[in-house]
Amino acid sequence: MTNQAFQDSYPDDLSHCYGCGRNNPHGLQLKSYWDGDETVAQFQPRAEHTALPGFVYGGLIASLIDCHGTGSASAAAYRAENREPGSLPALRFVTANLNVDFMKPTPISDVLELRGTIREIKEKKVVVDITLSSGDQVCAKGTVIAVKMPDTMSPG
Amino acid sequence: MTNQAFQDSYPDDLSHCYGCGRNNPHGLQLKSYWDGDETVAQFQPRAEHTALPGFVYGGLIASLIDCHGTGSASAAAYRAENREPGSLPALRFVTANLNVDFMKPTPISDVLELRGTIREIKEKKVVVDITLSSGDQVCAKGTVIAVKMPDTMSPG
Numbered sequence: 685m686t687n688q689a690f691q692d693s694y695p696d697d698l699s700h701c702y703g704c705g706r707n708n709p710h711g712l713q714l715k716s717y718w719d720g721d722e723t724v725a726q727f728q729p730r731a732e733h734t735a736l737p738g739f740v741y742g743g744l745i746a747s748l749i750d751c752h753g754t755g756s757a758s759a760a761a762y763r764a765e766n767r768e769p770g771s772l773p774a775l776r777f778v779t780a781n782l783n784v785d786f787m788k789p790t791p792i793s794d795v796l797e798l799r800g801t802i803r804e805i806k807e808k809k810v811v812v813d814i815t816l817s818s819g820d821q822v823c824a825k826g827t828v829i830a831v832k833m834p835d836t837m838s839p840g
Numbered sequence: 841m842t843n844q845a846f847q848d849s850y851p852d853d854l855s856h857c858y859g860c861g862r863n864n865p866h867g868l869q870l871k872s873y874w875d876g877d878e879t880v881a882q883f884q885p886r887a888e889h890t891a892l893p894g895f896v897y898g899g900l901i902a903s904l905i906d907c908h909g910t911g912s913a914s915a916a917a918y919r920a921e922n923r924e925p926g927s928l929p930a931l932r933f934v935t936a937n938l939n940v941d942f943m944k945p946t947p948i949s950d951v952l953e954l955r956g957t958i959r960e961i962k963e964k965k966v967v968v969d970i971t972l973s974s975g976d977q978v979c980a981k982g983t984v985i986a987v988k989m990p991d992t993m994s995p996g
Contacts, residue, residue, distance in 0.1 A: 700890045704896045710888035712899075734856045735934070736989075741858045742935045743903025745869075750898045777944075778891070779898045784938045789990070831890075834945070840975035 685724065689715035690755040693770030703751035714748060716755040716798075718763075723756040723800035723812075729792045740790040750799055753828025756800040757810035764805055775832035777810060779781050785802050790816070790823040808832045816826050845871035846911040849926030859907035870904060872911040874919075874956075877970075879912040879956035885948045896946040901980050904954055905970050906938050909984025913966035914955040920961055931969065933966060933986035946972070946979040964988045 691704045691714065716725040727748055735741035749770040757777040762769045790796070797817045806812040809831050816824040847860045847870065858867040872881040883904055891897035913933040919927045946952070952974045960967040965987050972980040 698892060700893060702889050702891070703899045707888075708888060708890065732864060733858050734864065735858070736854060737856060740906075741903075741936065742906045743859045743899065744900035746906060746938055746940075747897075747899025750902060779942050781942070782898065782902055782938075782940045784902075786935050786937070789934075 686718040690759045691830035695774050698776055703747045711832055714751045716752050725752045726797045727796050734792055740792045745816055746784050749784055750779050752798045752814055753812045754779055754830050756812045757830035760802045760805050760810055776833045778833050779828055780831045781829040784824055784826040786824050788823045791818050794818050842874040846915045851930050854932055859903045866995050871906045872908050881908045881954045883952050896948045901972055905940055905982035906935055906958055908954045908970055909968045910935055910986050912968045913986035916958045916961050916966055932989045934989050935984055936987045937985040940980055940982040942980050944979045947974050950974050
C-alpha cells in the first residue's frame with residue numbers, strides 16, 4: 685500500500701469534508717490508499733452509527749463509498765497524468781451519481797474495508813466500482829460517477 | 841401534513857437509526873410526514889456537515905434520502921393496508937438499492953426539504969422517488985428500493 689492517504693494530499697481549503705477531510709474534527713476522516721491497481725480504505729464504525737442494534741446504518745455505508753470514490757477518482761487522475769498526488773493545480777472530484785446495492789446487513793462491531801477499482805477514466809469523469817466488506821463478506825457494492833469539481837464549488 | 845412523524849411510530853427497539861431514530865441522541869433524527877400523497881421531511885444541516893466550505897457533503901444527502909425513503913416505504917405500507925402507523929406487527933423496511941443524482945452543489949446554510957412519491961408498492965417491496973431541495977432549487981434526486989426488513993436484522 686502507498687504511504688500517504690489520498691485525502692491527506694488535498695489542499696487545506698479542500699479538506700473540510702465530513703466524510704474524509706483531515707480538517708473536520710467531527711467527521712469520519714476516511715483515509716484511502718493505493719494497493720496495486722485497487723484503492724483501499726478501512727473504517728471502524730462508531731457505536732452511534734447503528735441502523736438496528738448490531739448493524740451499520742445505510743447512510744454511513746453510502747458516505748464511505750462516496751468519499752472513497754471521489755478520493756479514488758482524484759488519485760487515478762493524478763496517476764493518469766504521471767503527477768505527484770496533491771501537486772497543483774489540484775485534481776479534485778465530486779460525485780455526480782452514487783449507486784449502492786445493500787447486499788447483507790453490515791455488522792457494526794468490526795472494521796469495514798472498502799476496495800475500489802477504476803472502471804473508466806476521462807479528463808473530466810472517473811467511474812469507480814467499490815465493494816464494502818466486513819471480514820470476508822461483501823456487504824455492499826457501489827459505483828461512484830465522479831466529475832471534476834465545478835468552479836462554483838471552489839473556495840479559491 | 842400529518843401530525844406524527846413516521847419515525848416516531850416505530851417501536852422503541854427499531855428506533856436507534858443514526859439517520860432517523862428518536863433513540864439515537866448523536867444522530868440526525870430525521871422526521872418524515874405525509875403531505876397528501878407525498879411524503880415530506882425537513883433538515884437543517886449542521887456546520888460540520890460540510891463538503892467544501894458552504895456546501896453539504898454528499899454522504900449527508902444520501903443518508904437523508906435513504907432514511908426518508910425507508911420511512912416513506914413503511915408509511916405507504918401501513919396506508920395500503922388501512923392500518924394505523926406503528927400498529928403491530930411492525931412494517932419496517934430496509935434499503936436494497938439507493939441511487940442518488942447530485943445535480944447542484946447543495947448550500948449548507950438553509951433548511952433542506954425532501955419530498956417523496958411512492959412509485960411502486962408491493963407487499964415486500966416499495967420504490968420511493970425523492971427530491972432534495974434548498975429553497976426552490978432541486979439539488980439532488982434519489983430513488984430508494986426498500987424491502988421488508990429481513991428477520992435476521994430484527995432485534996425481537
